[in-house]
Amino acid sequence: MDYLNRMAPSEVLTHRLLERRAAEAPDALFFSFQNESFTLGHCNRMANRMARNLQEAGITTGTHVAVFMDTSAEYMYLWMxxxxxxxxxxxxxxxxxxxxxxxxxxxxxxxxxxxxxRFIDTVDEASFGFAQFKQVFAAPGRASALPPRGQHLASLLAPNDESNLTLLPRYDDVTCIIFTSGTTGTSKGVMLSHHCLTGGGLIYAEINDLCSDDVLMNFLPFFHCAAKFLTIATLACGGRMLLQPRLSISTFWHEVRAHGVTNFMGVGGICNMLVSRPEMADDAKTTIRTIYAVPDPADIHKELERRFGCTVTTVYGSTEGGLSLFRSVSDAYRPNSCGRPGPYYEVQIVDADDNPVPVGTSGEIVVRPKRPFLIGSGYIGMPERTVKTWRNLWLHTGDRGHADADGFYYFDDRVSDSIRRRGENISSFEVESLVSKHPAVSEAVAVPTASEIGEDEVWVLVVPRQGQTIEPEDLLVHCSRYMPYFMIPRFIEIVTDFPRTSTAKVEKFRIRASGPDAKAWDREAHGWKVTREGLFSMDGQLVVSFGSSRSKAPSNLSANE
Structure with a gap:
């Protein structure tokens, strides 16, 4: 269904979708979360109440609000x-x-x-005692732990006017800043307009041909565009959403059958995990109609559709560039292709001078929209990087690809030094910087290496300082104290030097091509485990906690890491 083209750009705002749906069917179910159901009308009223309380607290048009929250119904109200x-x-x-x-x-x-x-201490340390914030709201819990000027989040849900606000932001206003990993530097904050963010969700609904009887499973975190796209697509098609705090492979198909799920995002290695489980006679006896698989590996594509009786769609996109290439439910399948340009974008393959290359030739993928503000509006605080990325009226994705004579596009490789692991983009620069904090490390290199379940594993090579030695276990513990769980390397290798150019630059392509050998220490092979809760040694002892009181020895890391 052509959702986006049916709407004027001025109407493509997420909260306007909610308001229209709530007016049409206030008692219709919008989403379920932890055995509770929430109607469109209820969600819109709570969002209106919270909006007015935000205004009274001084959070209004243009205020930048850092949100550090887990998935919850309150987060949904807050976003709207x-x-x-x-x-x-x-x-x-x-x-x-x-x-x-x-x-x-x-x-x-x-x-x-x-x-x-539970994040108060983490943010307190990183923000120097919340010094940069004029307003702070924390979810109810340890009242004594509230930071200076802090108030309970519950105050934002205090009784107030629950009617729609008359203030209408413009479709081209920035509504969200999503941080995506840096590839040759630090992480970048992509400024997304209402039209860009909401349009992405509408395009998702089109790709998967969603309608009012669809049930979307959303287990992705809201600091990624993907979770927001699923929510917006639910509003667009008039279906409902099963909202979950996280993915559990062990209970996945039970949840699908129990809730009648028809669509989900198979990002990262999720599809590989699903087909790696033993085949069951009733695999195809589910309500699943479409799986949006990114990536869509040719070696498991047919097995996904055969085993689970569904259609697999796919896309090439980015936080900056939107969903520019895709294969919808009605498009032909071509192995390893990420589809063809949709109706809303122009796509080219160019050389280093931004000249188009011949069919079949690999080059950088560049994108521009056919509708206004349907790509990112730049990187916050990085004007030079913005100009470089958006040069010559094209968004430069930093990815290499090629097209065939029939107009199908293929992703070849990353032009830059990023790593993608478990659906997360990881900056090799940031990994290297944090590894180098170890006092015995002279130089560090981080590169991707293929994972058994798809995407990448993090492989770190280090040169020790002269006269010092480093044990892999010691470096692993160090990394766990400084890095998010998904960034912590699996492979650690101690080397005397790296392959270099004549100007002493590290030739990472040579390292990537060789792959980790027996000299590389593999934490999984040695029994060390990393979960969202912490780092566990080979004997199951918690070595580094990531701040959750729920820390315990993990049992099945591959499904829930």
Whole structure:
């Protein structure tokens, strides 16, 4: 269904979708979360109440609000409320801490912060005692732990006018800043307009041909565009959403059958995990109609469709560039292709001088929209990087690809030094910087290496300082104290030097091509485990906690890491 083209750009705002749906069917189910159901009308009323409380607290049009929260119904209300008042949401990866979090908080220009109670200490340390924030709201919990000027999040849900606000942000206003990993530098905050963010969700609904009887499973965190796209697509098609705090492979198909799920995102290695489980006679006896697989590996594509009786769609996109290439339910399948340009974007393959290359030749993928403000509006606080990335009226993705004579596009490789692991983009620069904090490390290199379940594993090579030695276990513990769980390397190798050019630059392509051999220490092979809760030694002891009181020895890491 052509959702986006049916709407004028001025109407493509997420909260406007909610308001229209709530007016049409206030008692219709919008989403379920932890055995509770929430109607469209209820969600809109709570968002309106929260929006007015935000305004009274001084959070209004243009206010940058750092949000450090887990998935919850309150987060849903907050997201919609921030959209209604014209504030700029900065949803932050809840695994961030230390220097990575300091960089994000400094760059995003947030003057307000809304967070769950369990993140207070983490944000307090990274923000120098919440000094940059004029307003702070924390979820109910340890009252004595509230930071200076802090208030309970519950105060934002205090009784207030529940009618729609008359203030209408413009479709080209920035509504959200999503931080995506740096590839040759630090993480970058992508400024997304209402039209860009909401349009992405509408395009998702089109790709998967969603309609009012669809049930979308959403287990992705709201600091990624993907979770927001699923929510927006639910509003667009008039279906409902099963909202979950995280993915559990062990209970996945039970949840699908219990809730009648028809669509989900198979990002990262999720599809590989699903087909790696033993085949069951009733695999195809589910309500699943479409799986949006990114990537869509040719070696498991047919097995996914055969085993689970569904259609697999796919896309090539980015936070900056939107969903520019895709294969919808009605498009032909071509192995390893990420589809063809949709109706809303132009796509080219260019050389180093931005000249188009011949068919079949590999070059950089560049994108531009056919509708206004349907790609990112730049990187916050990084004007030079913005100009470089958006040069010559094209968004330069930093990815290499090629096209065939029939107009199908193929992703070849990353032009830059990023690593993608478990659906997370990881900056090799940030990994190297944090590894180099170890006092015995002279130089560090981080590169991707293929994972058994798809995407990459993090492989770190280090040269020790002269006269010093480093044990892999010691470096692993060090990394666990500084990095988000998904960034912590699997492979660690101690070397005397790296392959270099004549100007002493490290030739990472040679390292990547060789792959880790027997000299590389593999934490999984040695029994060490990393979960969202912490680092566990080979004997199951918690060595480094990531701040959760629920830490315990993991049992099946591959499904839930």
């Amino acid at each position: 409320a921030l959209s209604k008042v014209g504030a700029v949401e900065v949803p932050i990866n809840t695994a961030y801490r230390g220097d990575v979090l300091k960089h994000v908080l400094h760059t995003c220009q947030a003057t307000a912060c809304i967070l769950d109670d």
